[in-house]
Amino acid sequence: MRDIDNPRRSTDLKHRLTWLTAGAVIGVLITAGGGALASIPSSTTKVYYACMKASTGTIRLIDYQKGTRCAAGETLKSWGAVGPAGARGATGLAGAKGSPGVKGDPGAKGDTGAKGDTGAKGDTGAKGDTGATGPSDVYRLLPYWTVNNGNSLDLLTTVTVPTGTYQVSSYLSFSLLSSPVTGSANCWLVDTSTNVRIGQVGHRSETNGIREIYPDIGGVVILPVDTTVGLRCSFNSIPNSAADVYGEVMLQKIGALH
Secondary structure (H helix, E strand, O other), rough: HHHHOOHHHHHHHHHHHHHHHHEEOOOOOOHHHOOOOOOOOOOOOOOOEEEEEEOOOOOOOOOHHHHOOOOOOOEEEEEOOOOOOOOOOOOOOOOOOOOOOOOOOOOOOOOOOOOOOOOOOOOOOOOOOOOOOOOOOOEEOOOOEEEOOOEEEEEEEEEEEOOEEEEEEEEEEEEEEEOOOOOEEEEEEEOOOOEEEEEEOOOOOEOOOOOEEOOOOOEEEEEOEEEEOOOOOOOOEEEOEEEEEEEEEEEEEEEOOO
16 A cells, blocks of 8 residues: 555556556557558558547557647657567478479470580501402413414413403423424414404524424503403424424513503
């Protein structure tokens, strides 16, 4: 009871009750008059405005934004519609791992990239194995034949030669079967398909009781196609005698003539 008799205590209690009353009134006004109090709190500042009557401690809300002001004997009071921000709460626990998402569709094909720079020159490779021996470029005619006296051209031997240019060389011997006073031998190469002579004619004449005649064939032969080459020879002697022919004729392939 002494608190009531104390003027200061009575004034503090009175103010507390006044603000509690004001809070209750504001709550009722806000709840009941939501449509009429569209500007309370202020739509721009979100602040409540009220007038407190000094003689009684009662308060009334006003629409300060619309220009309403406190009357004589009233004191303007204001407070925020939104209180200060609270302290930040503790970090929550990590959530459970989600299920894998559905596999996405393949992306569109990208553009072709720019051409790269030329790479460095590589090392020289190891030496390869020696190749197989190629076909021979030398072809031989090897006659061994007996020719009789007369002008006939006996075909002694043949060989097939590929197209190309060839150097011809020979060693041929006519060994007479008797000892005539004179004798002569003629030999040349022919295309056996036409019997046309190719190359130079080898010719040799001997006198004074000869027993051997050596006609040489030489020069260059050009074959435009693969050809079967034959060796033909004739022999004449006085008195009449036959002769054995032996030796070889070689055709060696060479490059083009200049």
